[in-house]
Amino acid sequence: AQSVSQHNHHVILSEAASLELGCNYSYGGTVNLFWYVQYPGQHLQLLLKYFSGDPLVKGIKGFEAEFIKSKFSFNLRKPSVQWSDTAEYFCAVKDPGGYNKLIFGAGTRLAVHP
Amino acid sequence: NAGVMQNPRHLVRRRGQEARLRCSPMKGHSHVYWYRQLPEEGLKFMVYLQKENIIDESGMPKERFSAEFPKEGPSILRIQQVVRGDSAAYFCASSYGGATDTQYFGPGTRLTVL
Numbered sequence: 001a002q003s004v005s006q007h008n009h010h011v012i013l014s015e016a017a018s019l020e021l022g023c024n025y026s027y028g029g030t031v032n033l034f035w036y037v038q039y040p041g042q043h044l045q046l047l048l049k050y051f052s053g054d055p056l057v058k059g060i061k062g063f064e065a066e067f068i069k070s071k072f073s074f075n076l077r078k079p080s081v082q083w084s085d086t087a088e089y090f091c092a093v094k095d096p097g098g099y100n101k102l103i104f105g106a107g108t109r110l111a112v113h114p
Numbered sequence: 115n116a117g118v119m120q121n122p123r124h125l126v127r128r129r130g131q132e133a134r135l136r137c138s139p140m141k142g143h144s145h146v147y148w149y150r151q152l153p154e155e156g157l158k159f160m161v162y163l164q165k166e167n168i169i170d171e172s173g174m175p176k177e178r179f180s181a182e183f184p185k186e187g188p189s190i191l192r193i194q195q196v197v198r199g200d201s202a203a204y205f206c207a208s209s210y211g212g213a214t215d216t217q218y219f220g221p222g223t224r225l226t227v228l
Contacts, residue, residue: 032215036219042221043220043221043222049216051213090156094215095159099170100145100162100215100217101170101172102149103159104149104157105156106155
């Protein structure tokens, strides 16, 4: 079965630091990949998505992610974080077994200190 | 364009009572998904519905849980005879469907079972 791993459960950074959150999936075929963010007390919002084409995907709020097929990875990056980026970040992959359900990683809690 | 709406946002039930969670998809979306988020865990798929049809219920517990998406009105996730282990955040997502299907999430319903 498809699975998603987010190895960093908690990350603490200072403002202006660079961010990279890891995401690895298990399926070797064609994949659709997503990053969602959940700000405190709010619902999940789509940051970016990858279906095909350019493996470097630009998202909202200065985030980007790179799809590396050989490494089964879709890491999220931001060159300079802000206090307002404090949130929980979820990587997800569409289940290749059919239908449209998403399989989520456990999430990474990011705390950015001023 | 209104987003995905869920109500209630918070629901408290005593053991043995019924919980009804409602989800109104984004305008134009005919696909609805329900996910459950237990404390310190990522979202887990429960069920995928289109109007009047259950497409995939592979993530639904076999007993006490049911879902519907009638021709008119919101999608309903129903939990009968709730137990403490049902305490969680329940998120609904909606989409257009199709090859580049992207799910947009509601604010969630936080169920607490006393």
